[in-house]
Amino acid sequence: MKKAIVFRFICLLALIAAFGLNITAAQPKELLIWHYERDNAMDLAWQVAMEDFAKMYPDVKIKFERKVFEQIQETARMILNSRACPDVMYINKGNSTCGIYAKDGLLTPLDDVAVKYGWDKILKPSIQTTCRYDEKGIMGSGKLYGVTNYGEFVLVYYNKAWFDKFNLKVPTSLEEFERICQVFVDNNVTPMVIGGADRWPQTQNWYEFALYKADRKFITDFQLLQDDIDFKGPEFSFATDKFLSFVNKGYFDRNSNGIKYDDANNAFYQGEYPMILTGSWLFGAVMEQVKTFDWGVFILPGKKYNTGSGGNLWVVPKNARNKELAYEFINLTLQPKYQTIMAEAGGIPVNADLDQIKDPKVQALNALFAEIVENDGLAFYPDWPVPGFMDALGGGLQNLFTGRMNKNQFLNSLSNTYYDYKNMIK
Numbered sequence: 068m069k070k071a072i073v074f075r076f077i078c079l080l081a082l083i084a085a086f087g088l089n090i091t092a093a094q095p096k097e098l099l100i101w102h103y104e105r106d107n108a109m110d111l112a113w114q115v116a117m118e119d120f121a122k123m124y125p126d127v128k129i130k131f132e133r134k135v136f137e138q139i140q141e142t143a144r145m146i147l148n149s150r151a152c153p154d155v156m157y158i159n160k161g162n163s164t165c166g167i168y169a170k171d172g173l174l175t176p177l178d179d180v181a182v183k184y185g186w187d188k189i190l191k192p193s194i195q196t197t198c199r200y201d202e203k204g205i206m207g208s209g210k211l212y213g214v215t216n217y218g219e220f221v222l223v224y225y226n227k228a229w230f231d232k233f234n235l236k237v238p239t240s241l242e243e244f245e246r247i248c249q250v251f252v253d254n255n256v257t258p259m260v261i262g263g264a265d266r267w268p269q270t271q272n273w274y275e276f277a278l279y280k281a282d283r284k285f286i287t288d289f290q291l292l293q294d295d296i297d298f299k300g301p302e303f304s305f306a307t308d309k310f311l312s313f314v315n316k317g318y319f320d321r322n323s324n325g326i327k328y329d330d331a332n333n334a335f336y337q338g339e340y341p342m343i344l345t346g347s348w349l350f351g352a353v354m355e356q357v358k359t360f361d362w363g364v365f366i367l368p369g370k371k372y373n374t375g376s377g378g379n380l381w382v383v384p385k386n387a388r389n390k391e392l393a394y395e396f397i398n399l400t401l402q403p404k405y406q407t408i409m410a411e412a413g414g415i416p417v418n419a420d421l422d423q424i425k426d427p428k429v430q431a432l433n434a435l436f437a438e439i440v441e442n443d444g445l446a447f448y449p450d451w452p453v454p455g456f457m458d459a460l461g462g463g464l465q466n467l468f469t470g471r472m473n474k475n476q477f478l479n480s481l482s483n484t485y486y487d488y489k490n491m492i493k
Contacts, residue, residue, distance in 0.1 A: 096126065096127045096128070096389055096392065097127070097128045097129075097130055097388075097389070098120075098124075098127055098128070098129050098130065098154050098155070098389055098392045098393065098396060099130045099132070099153040099154050099155070099389075100117070100129065100130070100131045100132070100153060100154065100155045100156075100396065101131075101132050101133075101134055101139070101153040101155070101156045101157060102131075102133065102134070102156075102157035103133065103134045103135050103138070103139055103157060104157070104348075105133065106351075106352055106355070107348055107349070107350075107351045107352055107412070107413070107414070108217075108348075108350070108351035108408075108409045108410070108412035108413045108414030109217060109348070109378070109409060109414055111351070111408060111409070111412045112400065112405045112406070112408040112409035112412070112414065113400060113405070115404075115405060115408055116396070116399045116400050116405045117129050117131060117396075119399065120395070120396055120399055124392070124395075127392060132153070137265075139156075139157070139158060139159075140159065140164070143156075143158055143164070143168065144167070144168065144171070144173065146384075147168055147173035147174070147384050147385070147386070148171075148173055148386075149386065150386055152384040152386050152387060153384065153387070154383065154384070154387040154388060154389045154390070154392060154393040155381055155382075155383060155387075155393045155396055155397060156381075156382050156383075156384055157379060157380070157381055157382075158213070158379065158380055158382055159379055159380075160197035160198070160206070160213060160215070160376065160377070160378075160379055160380050160451070161197065161206060161447070161448065161450070161451030161452070162200075162204055162205055162206055162290075162292070162451055162452050162453060162454075163450065163451055163452065163453055163454045163455070163456055163457070164451075165197075165200060165206070165212060165213050165380055165382065166200045166203075166204030166205060166206055167204050167454055168212075168382070169200040169204055169209075169210070169212040170200070170202065170203060170204030171204075172385060173384060173385050173386075174212045174213075174382050174383065174384060174385060175212075175382075175383040175384065175385055175387065175390060176210040176211065176212060177210075177211045177212065177213075177214065177383065177394075178210055178211045180394050181211050181214070184394065184398045184401075186214060186398070186401060187211075189401055189417060189418045190214070190215070190377070190417060191417075191440075193377075193440055193443070193445060194215060194218065194376075194377035194417060195211070195377070196376070196377070196447075197213070197215065197376050197377050197380070197447070198211050198212065198213045198214060198215060198377065198380060199211050199212070200212050203492050204492075205291055205292055206290070206291065206451070207290075207291050212380075212382060213380025213381065213382045214380060214381045214382075214397050214401070215377040215378040215379065215380055215381070215417070216378065216381070216397075216400045216401045216405075216406065216409075216416070216417055216418070217377075217378040217406075217409060217414050217415050217416055217417060218347075218375070218376070218377055218378060218415040218416075218417060218436050218440070219346050219347045219348055219375055219376065219377075219378050219415060220346065220347050220366070220373050220374065220375025220376075220415075220435070220436055220439060220445070221271050221275060221344065221345065221346050221347075221366075221373065221374035221375055222344070222345075222346070222347060222364045222365065222366045222367075222373075222435070223342050223343070223344045223364065223365050223366070223367065224335060224342065224343050224344075224345070224349070224353055224362060224363075224364050225237075225341060225342045225362060225363055225364070225365065226335070226338060226340075226341045226342070226360050226362055227360065227361040227362055227363055228338070228360040228361065229251070229256070229338075229341035230247075230341065233250050233251070233254065235247050235250060237363070237365045238365070238368050239368050239369070240368055240369040241279060241367065241368065241369050241370075242369075243368070244367065244368065245318075248313070248316070248318040249316070249318075251341055252316060252317050252318065256341065257317065257318075257319075257320050257321075257340060258318050258319075258340065258341055258342055259313075259318055259319050259320070259340060259341075259342045259343060259344065260319065260320040260323060260326060260331045260334055260335065260339075260340045260343055261319055261320070261323040261326070261331060261343075261344075262323070262326055262327055262328030262329070262330065262331035262332070262345075263323040263324040263325070263326060263464075263465060263468060264324060264325055264326055264327045264328070265327060265328040266457065266460075266461025266462065266464070266465060267328075267450065267457065267461055268328055268331070268345060269323075269461060269464040269465065269468070270448070270449050270450055270457070270460050270461050270464060271344070271345070271346070271374050271448065271449070272310065272313075272319075272344050273306050273307070273310045273449070273460075273464055274306065274374050274446075274448070274449035275344065275367050275373075275374055276305060276306035276309040276310060277302045277303055277305065277306035277449070278302075278370050278371075278372040278373065278374065278446055279305060279309075279369070279370045280301045280302045280305045280306075281302045281372055281446065283372075283443070285302055286372060286446045286447070289452060290446075290447050290451060290452055291452075292452060292453070292489050292492075295486075298478045298479075298481050298482035298485070299478050299482075303478060303481070304474075304478070307467070307474050307477060307478065308474070310464065310467065311467060311474065314467070314468055319468075320340070323468065324465050324468050324469060328345075331343060332345070332349060332352065332356075333356075335353075336352075336353070336356040336357050337359075338359060338360055344367070346375075347375075347414075347415055347432060347436065348378075348414075350364075350413035350414070350428075350429075350432055351412045351413030351414060352413075353413070354412070354413045354426075354428065354429075363428075364428075364431070364432065364435070366435060366439075371442065371444055372444050372445075372446040373439050373444050373445065373446060374446055374447070374448060374449075375436075375439065375445045375446070375447075375448075376445050376447050376448065377417070378415075381397045381400070383397075401417070401418055402418070403418055403419060403420050406418045406419035406420075407419040407420050407423050407424075410423075410424050410429060410433065411423070411424060411425075411426070411429065413428075413429055413432065415432065415433055415436045416433075421433060452485060453484065453485050453487075453488035453489065454488060455484055455488070456481075456484055456485065458484075459480050459481055459483075459484040460481060463477045463480050463481065464477075
């Protein structure tokens, strides 16, 4: 009798192994969501979306895990390649992140899903640029692997009290911007701070300078790995010279390499610096945190192109357990209710009812982004083109800042990193 029972149990295990039977199917479904936004417009909108999703699907347990940007950057490939991956994951866009994961077959193509839900109509072609990747992992064409539900761009936040103290106006050219910085330095005030310890904020300051010499062909060639570019040409040479000039003249806090991004932001909130150059993603936090002075924003003036793009991406891992629920959640975040919540909190939505926005600062922010998009002015981000470029660029700028690397060494390092990968995938 005992032998018969053991035999039947072994047969049952064999059937489970052979047909992939799920012995936990009776358990409640779980939707696991990862993202790294915190205390900003996107975070607020998505929290409301999660709460509403839970009401819509009471038999589904929503499990949200907040990560940090660096954590996902460093572990994404390993996580995506495992059964421990989330159902919905938020990752950085670009060739060196989403492109690599798409090329390696770690993400679910979303073209059919996009048509089903109408995302292809919501996301304008310029916004879809960073959502599509070809078989080599290069953005701009190919299958849809990611979905963004907001836009973003780099701009300058400024303290109007500091500007008024020295009778300064919003600049209309790079030369005027530099004169403003010099006025502050002449009065023993450090104009700007960079969260250089996190590397990426320095890359955006540097790339904004490069865009003064860039045209659309250069941006496309650089970002999409098309025609070869010269790293010692006018674009990156000018950017490096100008970055070094700002360092040497004291326009950036000289301790910026040791300051974390969040600490740099907090210093601006407290009125310690007149300006900080960072992204529109900080807008909601500035609205919330700045209580003691009036403030405004402007883009670095006198150039056509601006660092920015559609926002980072919701993706569905190839190994996700609950893909249909993942699609439903992503779709929810694209709906006008949550898009409008995002907008009212200082975000840049792609599908909001903008007539509901009353705050003039938020109206101005969205008007700036709309103008950039209308003029084909989005230039993406400098660390995107190839894997490892953030290390070369961000680390190189840290070394430029301290004098451990000169201009020639820096540009050679960028060129080597870029062409090592580009030549490999030809």
